[in-house]
Amino acid sequence: MARKKPIVSNKSATKQERKPEEKRASNAERSAYFARREAAKVLRSALQGDARRRAVGTIKSLVYSPSVRNKKATFALVCQTLKHLSVIKDVLEESNVLTAKWKKQNELMYIIIYDIFFGQEASLTGDAEKYLTLKKDALQLAMSRILKRKGVKTVKDLVALDKSDLQKPRYVRVNTLKIDTELAIEELRKQYTVQKDDMVPNLLILPPGADLHNHPLVINRSVFLQGKASSMAAVALGPKPGWEVIDACSAPGNKTLHLAALLNGKGKIIACELNKERFMRLKDNVKLAGATNVKAVHGDFLNLDPNDPSNSKVRAILLDPSCSGSGTAFDRLDHLLPSHSADYKDHVDIKRLRNLAGFQKKVLEHAFSFPAVERIVYSTCSIHQIENEDVVQSVLHLASSHGFHLETSFPQWPRRGLPTFDGSQHLLRTDVVEDKEGFFIALFARKGVHQPGDYAREAVSNHVCRKHEIRKPLNVFVAKMLKVWMLPQHAHRRKRKIYSM
Template sequence: MTPAARLQAVIDLLTEIDETPRPADAVMSAYFRNRRYIGSKDRTHIAQTSYAILRRHARLGWWIERTGFPRATPRARVLAYSLLEERRNAGVVLEMFSGGKFAPARLTDDELALVTALDTHTLDHPEMPETVRVECPDWAEGPMRAALGDRFAVEMEKLLEAAPLDLRVNSMKANQASAIKALSKVQIVAETTQWSPWGLRVKGRPQLAGVGAFKDGLVEIQDEGSQLVALAVAPKPGHQVVDFCAGAGGKTLAIAARMKNKGRVVACDVLEKRLKRATERFRRAGLHNIEAHPLTSERDPWVKRHKRKFDRVLVDAPCSGTGTWRRNPDARWRQLGPGLEQLLPLQANILDSAARLVKPGGRLIYATCSMLHDENEGQVAAFLETHPDFTVKPIAEVWAEEEAGPSPVEGDFLRLTPARHDTDGFFAAVLERKAEEAVAEEDAGMEEVDPAELATAIDA
């Protein structure tokens, strides 16, 4: 493809993303699947340019509005990106928008005025507001500032970068050293991750679908932060475990491998089709201690029938996804699912229902890929107020039990951020249900309290 044809493809792709109520990566996959005539190098260039423009959505929009141009259309964003970020001069841009075969149509008078106004400028400007500079949408500014404090700018800037490609080694088939060796045979360079004992970080963006180590289940694509959430579950061989919101099954796989194919892992989700796709991953990994069970809702009768039966219950709750903005830059600006006001009561309801599955002495692990306090510490605090038979298990104690080296965080909870840990933003809390003996002792103690004394204490 010529440079001009590539540019038109970027405009077409951004238009489809704007008009399709699906995540950008899904739209992009469908776009290339329907245009198999586009070569691999051209696909890479088109995808990278499109993502680069999505990552600069607010800044490009700010410049476009500043010039008086009526709307930040895909063509306007491509023009602004070419001038401000790629530093092409106006003459080169005019040549590319020639109206020739496969090239973008000629510029309108308004577009020509936009090009003239932006020529010689760069993307940064001293008058640009901080929220625009760090690409923070209005709805998220307050919650993100509250959660990040004086680290707001540094964490938001890190979220502007493209996420690295991380793999998790399937410990049933390989270890980090043998997986690195297997990948090196096909010229894929990988090194061990900083925190995860199973993690590898790959150099570049190699296509893994046809690689033997991937097809044979030696490695799975999984962000290091997600691997650490699975580690926080701390499952043991022989345990009974539920992954309550299993989704595509990434954490399910890590948990099952940690259990060495012994015991039982139940992968639950309300999206049955997604669970069916996950079973293909389970088979490829050689894990036969996993069973998939679709739920009608978080209050499915299956939960009541299995009350207090499981050693570990992971709730990877649906959330705002603010911790994954490196991977999903369009998610900042497009609400494709429930908003925060709907998510908060849903998370609380899921957590309350899943807690019924935890046996005395067992653990409930609440996790999100959010960086917002209300979805994380706030949900845990509200849960503990209404579930006094659960207590927080400090994350350092879990790491010590798992012999996973130093804890990546201080404090009770696993809170991972891109700038501190070079992972996606994740949160996890380990909540342990008291053993029946402890609960019985507490109940007995309460019965011995004189009612008058208790009333006086409450009034005080």
């Protein structure tokens, strides 16, 4: 007996027929979907920090944190949305399309509206995207009213392109502890044109926009993405191989590792960092960079005792303390944030600057108290006089009492300190417009400082070479005793001969 074929209902058939027709998101659409969510999180952190004037991190540091997977797409979305943010906000306010539910996700709405008007509208998948796509007519109508009201014809006329369009070269500092400069140039030239900087050794210049964040040489710390002005600080300090040096405020460690390279891996660098998270990042960078002469210290520089024997041989100190960061706004993309817009460009938080200056003065005064220090560099990435010339001027009397004077660093550099006091011509400034970075360097130096043991070695040397020309601070008997102490063990047989001299 033949089996009857199963009866398929019209309902089931319809369901089966529709299933293959359902559109599945492509890889590009899924990638764009997740990039928008990641960008929204970064944008929220940046805008909240900007509103409180207490940023949790720069836009770049937020994007390049380990939690962000699609860094390139996320970075582009955040930057472009911020550039168009004033227009986007005007459209949302004019159209009034957001319900209470979607207003809680403002940052995601900003990102999606950017894509609707300026970006990848074709890849708009997701509930939030579908909601705004349905409201597209209302958004377009709102945009038309705004254009008419402001007397312009296109959206481009609404977008003010300011410093974000300035082209800044990409500077790369070669870590000579790991790689030869010529070899680094050879590797980088496979992708970019490369030039050597004419002022800072081992600093290379690449074209603007060169994206090296994922380059193998950057990942393994063979090269560092470090601006020219920032690289000038360690060179200005000028430590000699074998010296002991303190980097007082060191994380993430770019200047620390520059000092390590200048010392040729010799001597010792004490790198202080108080913040635990930044300290861990410092330790990782030191390890990857191969800087075996760096001792990372999780602690406050102000707690280092200048009279402790372990600090008695420190010859140089680099001070790059917390500052307003106003000189690196371009690098940090701060100019894209609302507080840096035209309406707020003259806003300066004087109270914050004074607090910063108070701390900066305190660490500089502490540096003067180390007995064997010969050179101190005080640097900031600030454009404000209150953090720069005013801090230096306030400590000049104390510096002089310890034997320090201002010395000119990079004499060939054209831009010097503001003429607020006699001696400001020794200070160095870089300009935000001319140099694409605002930076400040003050170099304090003193001569005639001797390390423990120096007098002993000099006395012995003088006694051996010129028996009757012992330095005045030491009498002849003490000089002879020091000679015995400094001689190797096998020379003890000659003690009697030495005493009879």
